[in-house]
Amino acid sequence: MTDKKKKAGGPIRYEAIIPVLILTAITFIYFSVFFDRHVKSLAEYIGTQINGAEVNIEEVDISFIKGSLTVTRLEVTNPEDNLRNTIEIGKMNFKLVWDALLRMKFVVDDASIEDIMLMSKRSRPGKVLPPSPAKPSKTEALQAELVSQVQSKYQGNVLENLITFLDGSSVDDQIKEIRGTLKSEARINEMIKDIDSRKNYWDQEIKKISDDTIVKNIEKKIQSLKNEKNDLKKISMVKEIAEDIKKVDQKVKDVKDKSDQLQNEVKQFANFPKEVEKLVKEDTESLKNRFSIPDLDFKDLALNLFAKDFVKYLANFRKYSEVAKQYLPEKKEVSEEEKVVPPKRSEGKTYHFPVTTGYPLVWLKHASISSKGTEGSYVGDVQGKLTDVTTDPKLINKAAILDITGNFPTINLLGVKALYALHHHIEDPFQEIFMQVNEFKLFEKLFVNEKDKKFGISEAKGTSTIKARIQNNTVDMSLLSHFSEPRYLVDLNTKSGTQILTRILNNIPLISLEAHARGPFSKLNIDLKSNLGDELGKGLKSELTAPIASAENKINALIDEKIKGPQKELLSKVNLSSNQLKSLNNIEALYKKHEKQLQAELKKLQGGQGEKLKEQGKKLLKGLGL
Amino acid sequence: MSLILKQIFAFLKLLNSDTGNISLAMGMTCGFILGMTPILSLHSLLVFLFLFFFRIQIGAAFVVAFFVKFIAFFFDPIFHVVGSAVLEMDSLKDLFTTLYNMPLIPYTRFNNSIVMGSAVITIALSPFIFILSQIMVIKYREKVLARFKETRFWKFVTATSFYKWYYNYSQYKWN
Numbered sequence: 001m002t003d004k005k006k007k008a009g010g011p012i013r014y015e016a017i018i019p020v021l022i023l024t025a026i027t028f029i030y031f032s033v034f035f036d037r038h039v040k041s042l043a044e045y046i047g048t049q050i051n052g053a054e055v056n057i058e059e060v061d062i063s064f065i066k067g068s069l070t071v072t073r074l075e076v077t078n079p080e081d082n083l084r085n086t087i088e089i090g091k092m093n094f095k096l097v098w099d100a101l102l103r104m105k106f107v108v109d110d111a112s113i114e115d116i117m118l119m120s121k122r123s124r125p126g127k128v129l130p131p132s133p134a135k136p137s138k139t140e141a142l143q144a145e146l147v148s149q150v151q152s153k154y155q156g157n158v159l160e161n162l163i164t165f166l167d168g169s170s171v172d173d174q175i176k177e178i179r180g181t182l183k184s185e186a187r188i189n190e191m192i193k194d195i196d197s198r199k200n201y202w203d204q205e206i207k208k209i210s211d212d213t214i215v216k217n218i219e220k221k222i223q224s225l226k227n228e229k230n231d232l233k234k235i236s237m238v239k240e241i242a243e244d245i246k247k248v249d250q251k252v253k254d255v256k257d258k259s260d261q262l263q264n265e266v267k268q269f270a271n272f273p274k275e276v277e278k279l280v281k282e283d284t285e286s287l288k289n290r291f292s293i294p295d296l297d298f299k300d301l302a303l304n305l306f307a308k309d310f311v312k313y314l315a316n317f318r319k320y321s322e323v324a325k326q327y328l329p330e331k332k333e334v335s336e337e338e339k340v341v342p343p344k345r346s347e348g349k350t351y352h353f354p355v356t357t358g359y360p361l362v363w364l365k366h367a368s369i370s371s372k373g374t375e376g377s378y379v380g381d382v383q384g385k386l387t388d389v390t391t392d393p394k395l396i397n398k399a400a401i402l403d404i405t406g407n408f409p410t411i412n413l414l415g416v417k418a419l420y421a422l423h424h425h426i427e428d429p430f431q432e433i434f435m436q437v438n439e440f441k442l443f444e445k446l447f448v449n450e451k452d453k454k455f456g457i458s459e460a461k462g463t464s465t466i467k468a469r470i471q472n473n474t475v476d477m478s479l480l481s482h483f484s485e486p487r488y489l490v491d492l493n494t495k496s497g498t499q500i501l502t503r504i505l506n507n508i509p510l511i512s513l514e515a516h517a518r519g520p521f522s523k524l525n526i527d528l529k530s531n532l533g534d535e536l537g538k539g540l541k542s543e544l545t546a547p548i549a550s551a552e553n554k555i556n557a558l559i560d561e562k563i564k565g566p567q568k569e570l571l572s573k574v575n576l577s578s579n580q581l582k583s584l585n586n587i588e589a590l591y592k593k594h595e596k597q598l599q600a601e602l603k604k605l606q607g608g609q610g611e612k613l614k615e616q617g618k619k620l621l622k623g624l625g626l
Numbered sequence: 627m628s629l630i631l632k633q634i635f636a637f638l639k640l641l642n643s644d645t646g647n648i649s650l651a652m653g654m655t656c657g658f659i660l661g662m663t664p665i666l667s668l669h670s671l672l673v674f675l676f677l678f679f680f681r682i683q684i685g686a687a688f689v690v691a692f693f694v695k696f697i698a699f700f701f702d703p704i705f706h707v708v709g710s711a712v713l714e715m716d717s718l719k720d721l722f723t724t725l726y727n728m729p730l731i732p733y734t735r736f737n738n739s740i741v742m743g744s745a746v747i748t749i750a751l752s753p754f755i756f757i758l759s760q761i762m763v764i765k766y767r768e769k770v771l772a773r774f775k776e777t778r779f780w781k782f783v784t785a786t787s788f789y790k791w792y793y794n795y796s797q798y799k800w801n
Contacts, residue, residue, distance in 0.1 A: 010681065011680055011681050012679060012680060012681065013678065013679055013680060013681050016678055016679065017679060020678075099729055100729075102729030102730055103729050103730075103732070346699070346702035346703075346705075346706065346740055347740075348702070348705070348706050348709065348738045348739040348740030348741070348743075349706065349709075349710060349738070349739040350735075350737055350738045350739075351713045351714075351722075351737040351738070351739070352726075352737065353719070353722050353723040353726035353727075353737065354723055354726075355726075355727060356723065356727045358727065
């Protein structure tokens with residue numbers, strides 16, 4: 001047998017190195033050619049899901065060698081108007097720190113965000129995702145909670161009532177239409193019918209009961225008993241009278257039962273007027289509502305005008321606060337992944353040395369935001385910075401701050417200053433926001449917006465300052481706004497209503513709004529003051545006091561006309577029932593009186609008859625010699 | 627049990643094969659380091675890369691690592707004592723702080739007493755293990771294997787057609 005000696009290879013295992021090199025080359029090609037596209041697609045998909053409408057990115061350029069990320073033209077479609085973008089950013093550059101990357105941490109040392117456009121037009125309509133009402137997101141639920149609080153509080157909108165009243169057809173016409181539909185009237189008629197039927201029944205019953213033939217018969221029998229000479233006949237007559245008296249006794253009992261029954265019914269009837277009173281009140285209120293006659297209490301008019309808008313700001317603040325909490329946690333728990341993997345054998349002891357260059361998982365150290373607008377474009381003149389956004393604020397021990405100033409002339413937004421700080425690095429974390437807009441144009445702020453009636457501000461110049469702070473799920477938010485040169489939009493059905501409202505509004509050249517919300521989100525204490533509410537209230541009060549009083553009088557007259565008559569009749573019927581009860585009681589008394597009298601007579605007769613019979617018996621025995 | 631027997635037979639096969647002494651001894655040394663060191667550390671990965679790129683007997687490394695793993699537990703107290711002593715040395719504190727804050731180095735888990743102790747001891751012992759392994763392999767091949775091949779029993783076995791068939795088969799399989 002010949003043992004072939006294998007040719008000895010060199011110290012390096014080339015047959016293993018070549019596949020590794022091929023794999024490395026494939027990886028390199030993937031990251032050079034495809035990775036950017038895949039990141040772009042993934043970012044677009046995730047962005048679309050979060051935004052609820054299409055998010056587009058023109059290009060993503062990731063360089064591992066430079067440690068840089070560049071995003072070109074990010075467009076975020078406005079879900080409410082898919083022809084426009086909520087925001088469009090021309091370019092974003094991020095420079096990552098290699099030192100951190102080697103530790104699998106993403107630290108952006110410097111970033112820039114350029115050419116920010118708000119409400120820019122899209123080249124094509126953005127796809128809007130269908131809403132998913134079955135499972136609202138957590139943030140949507142939080143928003144809904146706040147909005148529902150205000151809606152439930154101000155559902156009976158004073159202003160809308162006033163407008164409806166101003167705009168309504170005449171009360172007289174409407175009264176004509178609704179005659180005969182009053183609940184109280186219908187009930188009274190039912191009650192009268194009820195009483196009438198019972199009255200007839202009781203009349204018959206009383207008639208039956210008040211038949212005193214039996215008493216008279218007994219009286220006659222007693223009289224004839226007195227005149228009777230035949231003793232045996234007398235005895236049988238006494239028996240007969242006793243039987244009759246028993247019948248009288250039964251009759252007394254019957255009368256008593258009927259009396260009790262009638263008493264109960266009378267009691268029920270006695271409650272009828274109270275019930276009628278309540279129904280009349282209800283009818284009056286429903287008529288007032290039907291004619292939209294408002295209560296002239298304008299204390300909360302400002303709340304009615306602006307509460308829903310203010311709450312939208314609150315809801316947005318809460319939404320972003322919750323999002324910030326989710327992605328920039330207040331408390332960083334040490335995750336298992338960040339520890340060096342524990343030994344499977346003995347635990348040993350892991351020594352910790354001072355951290356001099358530790359990084360959180362993600363840390364955007366500094367991002368400068370700048371854009372220079374051009375005339376007619378949606379690009380704003382924006383300057384600002386975003387600093388220290390991180391997944392572990394406690395580690396870097398700095399607050400995340402977004403500080404922006406700028407102007408967006410195309411959309412009439414001037415002197416914008418926004419400062420948003422997340423103090424999640426301290427023991428008792430909080431978030432605060434300061435937002436100021438020196439000038440903005442208000443378009444179509446409608447307080448009443450219905451098909452045939454509109455009331456609001458069509459155009460005004462505004463300034464606004466919002467300050468908010470949220471800590472331990474408790475918010476403290478204030479809003480101060482002024483609207484000058486307002487042009488009001490009043491379009492009601494009736495000319496008189498339009499004239500009244502226009503007259504009042506022309507005397508309000510400057511609108512101020514001061515709003516505060518304090519407390520936990522679940523139980524907010526909202527306070528809103530606006531001179532629009534006060535002035536509108538005063539004006540409307542002076543204009544409407546007389547018509548409202550007149551309308552109320554007319555309704556009262558209608559109630560009186562429709563209800564008072566039947567009510568009176570009802571009361572008389574109830575009195576009649578009481579009279580029936582009295583007569584029944586009289587009958588009972590009469591029977592009792594007669595019964596006693598008859599029983600006394602009978603006793604007397606029975607007693608005398610016995611003695612006589614005894615005497616006659618003795619005589620008879622003596623005659624027989626016994 | 628069959629797994630252990632399989633490993634033992636695989637190791638004997640390696641010893642009896644034409645594999646170079648150095649390659650085998652290097653493999654056994656790497657296996658010693660892998661076996662003694664907790665597996666999830668960066669220097670274990672370095673040993674793997676070393677095995678992968680250099681012509682070191684991987685089978686020997688794995689067989690030795692497999693058996694050493696069983697006895698490594700007994701040395702943990704020694705590793706802990708040595709590792710703690712090293713990590714607590716004041717003169718090295720600045721070095722460790724720097725390493726602790728350096729990229730990649732924390733993945734070695736050098737700050738754990740067992741990892742540090744096992745690394746220090748196994749790396750310190752690895753030249754001796756290498757020399758010892760090499761001597762043992764050479765001696766085995768000279769003394770045991772050569773003598774065994776001279777025995778009548780082995781000559782009888784090699785003369786059988788089954789052995790010839792198996793020899794051809796194994797040549798075909800491995801080449």
